[in-house]
Amino acid sequence: MQSSTGDTGPTRTPRAPEPVHAVSTRGLVKSYPGPRGTTTHAVRGLDLDVPQGETFAFLGPNGAGKSTTIALLCALARPTSGHATVAGADVLARPHLVRRHVGMLFQHSTLDADLTAEQNLRIHARLYGLPRRQARLRTTEVLETAGLTDRRRSPVRTLSGGMRRRLEIARALLHSPRVLFLDEPTTGLDPHARAEVWEQLRALRDRHGSTLFVTTHYLEEAENCDRIGIIDRGRLVAQGTPLALKAAIGDDRVVLRTSDDSTAHGVVCGIAPQDIAVTADAGGISLRVPDGSAWIPRLCTALERAGIAVHTASASRPTLDDVFFHHTGRSLHTAGGGR
Numbered sequence: 001m002q003s004s005t006g007d008t009g010p011t012r013t014p015r016a017p018e019p020v021h022a023v024s025t026r027g028l029v030k031s032y033p034g035p036r037g038t039t040t041h042a043v044r045g046l047d048l049d050v051p052q053g054e055t056f057a058f059l060g061p062n063g064a065g066k067s068t069t070i071a072l073l074c075a076l077a078r079p080t081s082g083h084a085t086v087a088g089a090d091v092l093a094r095p096h097l098v099r100r101h102v103g104m105l106f107q108h109s110t111l112d113a114d115l116t117a118e119q120n121l122r123i124h125a126r127l128y129g130l131p132r133r134q135a136r137l138r139t140t141e142v143l144e145t146a147g148l149t150d151r152r153r154s155p156v157r158t159l160s161g162g163m164r165r166r167l168e169i170a171r172a173l174l175h176s177p178r179v180l181f182l183d184e185p186t187t188g189l190d191p192h193a194r195a196e197v198w199e200q201l202r203a204l205r206d207r208h209g210s211t212l213f214v215t216t217h218y219l220e221e222a223e224n225c226d227r228i229g230i231i232d233r234g235r236l237v238a239q240g241t242p243l244a245l246k247a248a249i250g251d252d253r254v255v256l257r258t259s260d261d262s263t264a265h266g267v268v269c270g271i272a273p274q275d276i277a278v279t280a281d282a283g284g285i286s287l288r289v290p291d292g293s294a295w296i297p298r299l300c301t302a303l304e305r306a307g308i309a310v311h312t313a314s315a316s317r318p319t320l321d322d323v324f325f326h327h328t329g330r331s332l333h334t335a336g337g338g339r
């Protein structure tokens with residue numbers, strides 16, 4: 001497959017053809033020595049393929065193994081066992097090549113707040129051994145993509161949180177990586193700044209066909225990715241497009257609020273199929289059924305016959321949070337540790 005980058009300017013050096021999979025792992029394991037002679041199994045046999053050009057969301061509760069996986073894929077940590085290739089390079093056999101091919105954005109800022117935006121980029125260019133002319137041109141390009149051209153001489157400490165994140169992404173792109181790993185790129189940002197970061201990422205994907213591997217605790221961000229993988233306790237428990245994952249849950253959620261929920265609960269249990277759980281709590285009466293909207297008139301008729309008034313009735317398709325709950329037993333809203 002040819003590189004789909006539209007970035008054909010003079011600053012690009014010719015590249016070998018891209019491998020089909022930007023990321024590919026088989027049986028990837030990472031264990032750490034735990035307290036009192038125990039072992040922490042951070043990643044337990046991960047099999048994962050991320051095609052070139054895909055935006056892949058990697059979701060999981062706190063401590064599920066997301067950051068460890070990213071560290072393995074960026075050749076910053078050595079797997080205990082198993083294999084992984086990134087941009088066609090083996091993380092164990094060719095860690096230097098892997099590090100050249102990846103761009104990384106960590107959870108915590110690694111910018112020097114006292115230096116200007118441009119100076120931060122220049123240090124990175126030097127670390128990656130970019131020739132001076134290329135470094136200058138790439139700096140101009142990435143600052144422009146980040147919408148920070150007019151702030152290039154501003155000390156980082158004077159930039160907003162959103163600008164700093166965009167600058168970090170710009171820095172990660174300076175050496176034209178094939179795969180960009182972003183560990184919670186928008187955590188701590190306000191909705192406007194988050195939207196701007198995603199605008200920058202979408203532009204990368206659309207204009208340059210970049211592969212993005214992103215962890216996030218925001219459902220609406222995962223919803224806009226091409227595919228999602230859910231990791232729990234070091235294991236990949238689900239993967240697919242947002243649509244397919246939601247469709248696999250299948251049933252709609254029907255919620256009713258009535259004049260007498262406890263009596264209504266008995267009535268609904270009487271007409272719902274036996275294998276379907278009907279719950280009654282402060283949120284009303286709820287049940288999961290295929291084709292929920294078709295159930296609403298039936299339930300309302302039965303309740304009215306029993307002398308119970310129905311105040312509200314709704315049927316909704318499964319959400320990504322339902323998917324996350326189904327596979328991890330937790331809600332993504334709470335699994336993020338409130339960050």
Ligand SMILES: Nc1ncnc2c1ncn2[C@@H]1O[C@H](COP(=O)(O)OP(=O)(O)OP(=O)(O)O)[C@@H](O)[C@H]1O
Pocket residue numbers: 032033040041042060061062063064065066067068069
């Ligand atoms: N260097 C380390 N030494 C020992 N244990 C570690 C180390 N790094 C991670 N772990 C453990 O491995 C497990 C997975 O951690 P990891 O940071 O990969 O999870 P995560 O999904 O990224 O979590 P979060 O969303 O909180 O960042 C956790 O139990 C963690 O305590």
